[in-house]
Amino acid sequence: MNTLLNRRTILMTAALGAGTTLLQACGGGDDEPQRNIVEIAQSNPDLSILVEAVVAAGLAQNLSTGSLTVFAPTNAAFAALLSELGVTKEALLANKPLLTAVLSYHVLNSRVARADVPVGKAITPLAGGFFKIEATGGLKVTDGRNRVSNITATDIQASNGVVHLLDRVLLPADKDIVATASALPDFSILVEAVAAAGLVTTLQGQGPFTVFAPTNAAFAALLAELGVTKEALLADTALLTSVLTYHLVSGRVLKADVPVGSAITTVQGQTFTVNASLAITDQRGRSSNIVATDVFTSNGVIHVVDKVILPR
Numbered sequence: 001m002n003t004l005l006n007r008r009t010i011l012m013t014a015a016l017g018a019g020t021t022l023l024q025a026c027g028g029g030d031d032e033p034q035r036n037i038v039e040i041a042q043s044n045p046d047l048s049i050l051v052e053a054v055v056a057a058g059l060a061q062n063l064s065t066g067s068l069t070v071f072a073p074t075n076a077a078f079a080a081l082l083s084e085l086g087v088t089k090e091a092l093l094a095n096k097p098l099l100t101a102v103l104s105y106h107v108l109n110s111r112v113a114r115a116d117v118p119v120g121k122a123i124t125p126l127a128g129g130f131f132k133i134e135a136t137g138g139l140k141v142t143d144g145r146n147r148v149s150n151i152t153a154t155d156i157q158a159s160n161g162v163v164h165l166l167d168r169v170l171l172p173a174d175k176d177i178v179a180t181a182s183a184l185p186d187f188s189i190l191v192e193a194v195a196a197a198g199l200v201t202t203l204q205g206q207g208p209f210t211v212f213a214p215t216n217a218a219f220a221a222l223l224a225e226l227g228v229t230k231e232a233l234l235a236d237t238a239l240l241t242s243v244l245t246y247h248l249v250s251g252r253v254l255k256a257d258v259p260v261g262s263a264i265t266t267v268q269g270q271t272f273t274v275n276a277s278l279a280i281t282d283q284r285g286r287s288s289n290i291v292a293t294d295v296f297t298s299n300g301v302i303h304v305v306d307k308v309i310l311p312r
Helices: 002-025 037-042 045-056 075-085 089-094 096-104 177-182 185-196 216-226 230-235 237-246
Strands: 068-073 132-135 139-142 148-158 161-166 209-214 248-250 271-274 279-281 287-297 300-305
Touching: 037 045, 037 068, 037 148, 037 161, 045 068, 045 075, 045 089, 045 096, 068 075, 075 089, 089 096, 177 185, 177 209, 177 287, 177 300, 185 209, 185 216, 185 230, 185 237, 209 216, 216 230, 230 237, 237 248
Parallel strands: 068 161, 209 300
Antiparallel strands: 132 139, 139 148, 148 161, 209 248, 271 279, 279 287, 287 300
16 A cells, blocks of 8 residues: 555656756746746857947847847857958947948847748838848748848747747848849839930839849840830830830739739829739730849849830
């Protein structure tokens, strides 16, 4: 009888001990209050450079209160950034305006768990600008400079928010629509056309704008279709302005937000439609395909089209 009682006592003690350990691991114990975001980062050796950066930027207090989401780059992510920018860690930490802008670009002013990530949508961080997250082979972040980062761990809970780990530091956009198009060789005729129509200043403005950008091949096909030379098209300012502004929509419309099947009103005033296959039907019943989407700029987004669309 005593042996049986002893066995029961041992089993109950073991069960209670296991339950207590599980509760503590989940952060549910009263003896160990949940740490804030800064304390979470300080406790992780792989976030030591992030902690240095937060302190150097004077953001430790800001990240210790409120309800926030932080996308936290690892030490390896910071090392890669230093190589990419060609600067030392000391130089980066000494550049407080840049450091503050970059760090604030990793912070959202609300708690967003993995399950609540608005996939494909524009996400606006504290620094302004935007980035998006896609769920393709894991969660991937595209930043304002069209660089891609992987979220390697999610839902690290803190008393004032949640932390997700990144393998690459995010950077806000540094080029407007005109500068972005100018840097891409396949848009050289579009850039010439924008300059000839006097639209450069407009497309360098605050916006935001969405541009459906025809490639050089698309312009070459248009010249053949209209039976004109490039010089003649660029000289016809009225036609050129009408055509180019027909490719321009006010507001930032990412691929995920394209109103499929509905009329989309352009800056030119007329509309076109986009179907579920991302084919555009213009006012003349001609079809063009959107062949690349969501090229980010500081004042909007570019979608690439394989045929120039035309108003009536």
